[in-house]
Amino acid sequence: MSQPEAMSCAEAEPLLPLVADGALDPDSDPALFAHLAACPACQRVVALLDLVGLFRLVVHFVVRSER
């Protein structure tokens, strides 16, 4: 748990929309970016989210469902 590089895709996935939005940076979540740097699958997810702006729909949905 103490090693930043040990983050798994399952842990990284919920945070990828925030990366696509630029809401997270390597300083705020080094473990996530260490995983991203080594994981082509998650890089592709971020690229897709960034490309289509899908994160906005997801965030909108999550905010609504939390109320």
Ligand SMILES: [Zn+2]
């Ligand atoms: Zn991954």
